[in-house]
Amino acid sequence: MLRVGVIDSGPGPEDQAEDARAFMADGSAVPALPDRLGHGTAVAAIIRRACPGAAIIHAQVFDDRPVTSALRVAAALRWFAAMGAARPEVICMSLGLSADRAPLRRACEALVAGGAVLVAAxxxxxAPCFPAAYPGVIAATGDARCGWDDLSQLGPALFGAWCNSPEHGPSGMGGASLGAARIAGHLAAIMARTGRLDGPAAIAALAARAVHHGPERKRGHG
Structure with missing residues (x-):
């Protein structure tokens, strides 16, 4: 079964909560609590819509506010890395941090070097945000030009996707967050057919499917 790791606010009602873990800034992990923001639930729903057979593995790094730290995200990434052959085919981070922090950078570098596919908002x-700005990480955003099945390529490893979701609302659920979930869903559906891909192959697969190239053009008024 294809697996997708979701680093977010935790499991929703349709998720296997017993497999989910919550990560602290000191690197420790405890059983995850139910999603209190709805963000992780919305991300998982988008991925499941794209790839209904995907198993979602939740790593909880948000509590009751849409605020986290590089240390918590890095701990979640190390957990996925330690799974070895059972590591998720895609790891989705519908989040972005403003500062480059060494623990997060190292965790991403280790996974990318091992062939992992990381998607981040x-x-x-x-300005750049992290971990999306790290080499080898697929950066994702929402693109108003894109229908559900569409992709845009905005840069060498920056892709846009559908983000017009009924779940779009509070708790940080902006276009980049939902776009990242949709990109992860595209990749999950692709890998359900092809088998596991590494980062460069995943980028090539997205690029081959892109129907828009370059940024959206904003139209002036008046």
Whole structure:
């Protein structure tokens, strides 16, 4: 069964909560609590819609506010890395942090070097955010040009996707967050057919399916 790791706010009602873990800044892990934000639940729903057979493995790094730290995300990434052959085919991070932190960078580098496919949210415009800006990480955002099945390529490893979701609402569920979930869903569906891909192959598969190239053009008024 294809597996997708979701580093977010934890398991929702349709998830296997017993497999989920919550990660602390000191690197420790405890059983995850039910999702209190709804963000992780929405991300998982988008991935399941794209790839109904996917098993979602939740790593909880948000509590009751949409705020986390590089240390918590890095701990979750190390947990997935330690799974070895059972590591998820895709790891989705519908989140972004403003600062480059060494523990997060190292955790991403180790997974990328091992062939992992990491997807992280990134705004279509503006300053870089992390982990999306790290080499080998697939950066993802929402693109208003994209229907459910569409993809856009905005940069060498920056892709846009559908983000017009009924779940779009509070708790940080913006276009980049939902776009990252949709990109992860695209990759899960692709790998359900092809088998596991590494990062460069995953980027090539997305690029081959892109129907829009370059950023959205904003139309002026008046």
């Amino acid at each position: 990134h705004p279509a415009r503006g």
